[in-house]
Amino acid sequence: DAGVTQSPTHLIKTRGQQVTLRCSPKSGHDTVSWYQQALGQGPQFIFQYYEEEERQRGNFPDRFSGHQFPNYSSELNVNALLLGDSALYLCASGEGGGNYGYTFGSGTRLTVV
Amino acid sequence: DAKTTQPNSMESNEEEPVHLPCNHSTISGTDYIHWYRQLPSQGPEYVIHGLTSNVNNRMASLAIAEDRKSSTLILHRATLRDAAVYYCILRDVGGTSYGKLTFGQGTILTVHP
Numbered sequence: 618d619a620g621v622t623q624s625p626t627h628l629i630k631t632r633g634q635q636v637t638l639r640c641s642p643k644s645g646h647d648t649v650s651w652y653q654q655a656l657g658q659g660p661q662f663i664f665q666y667y668e669e670e671e672r673q674r675g676n677f678p679d680r681f682s683g684h685q686f687p688n689y690s691s692e693l694n695v696n697a698l699l700l701g702d703s704a705l706y707l708c709a710s711g712e713g714g715g716n717y718g719y720t721f722g723s724g725t726r727l728t729v730v
Numbered sequence: 731d732a733k734t735t736q737p738n739s740m741e742s743n744e745e746e747p748v749h750l751p752c753n754h755s756t757i758s759g760t761d762y763i764h765w766y767r768q769l770p771s772q773g774p775e776y777v778i779h780g781l782t783s784n785v786n787n788r789m790a791s792l793a794i795a796e797d798r799k800s801s802t803l804i805l806h807r808a809t810l811r812d813a814a815v816y817y818c819i820l821r822d823v824g825g826t827s828y829g830k831l832t833f834g835q836g837t838i839l840t841v842h843p
Contacts (some may be wrong), residue, residue: 648829659817660831662832665830709773722770
């Protein structure tokens with residue numbers, strides 16, 4: 618049973634560019650959340666998607682946007698990249714809000730230079 | 731978001747029990763207590779969760795104080811693979827929280843052979 622799959626695993630971008638990260642949720646899961654984890658810190662909630670709509674959003678600027686597709690997969694887009702956007706981006710999937718816990722992917726390591 | 735307080739680090743010897751404490755004095759009636767752990771170079775992994783009663787699963791046990799203002803994650807026999815950052819999280823299932831996870835700094839568990 619495949620868990621949460623994220624791609625790519627590593628990415629290097631230049632300041633000012635745009636990036637798209639992708640996530641395939643665990644089979645049977647319909648809710649996808651995105652988190653940003655800076656080095657040495659705990660993950661910070663970016664937003665959650667359910668039924669193809671953004672259901673909740675954390676304290677992140679509008680440069681961070683996302684999308685959920687009918688097959689429940691999701692994308693995270695970040696525009697006008699800043700050096701401070703360098704982090705591990707984690708995708709977590711759950712059922713109907715993750716009442717029984719979320720399954721996390723291994724993340725995408727984004728480096729902005 | 732209700733906050734949790736955990737020790738920055740703890741150490742244990744292999745095959746000994748480990749008790750990881752968490753204080754959450756401002757917990758509300760709709761907050762579930764969730765524990766996740768994050769191994770090096772991986773995304774967080776769900777460990778266990780509970781509301782009021784003590785809980786057991788194949789990974790660990792969760793002991794919840796009667797007033798719910800503190801809890802303890804118990805690893806019955808620590809192995810080297812249990813070395814990780816352990817996060818205690820309060821997850822509100824009421825209102826419009828939709829299951830967002832708010833991570834703190836967590837407890838770094840070191841297991842000695």
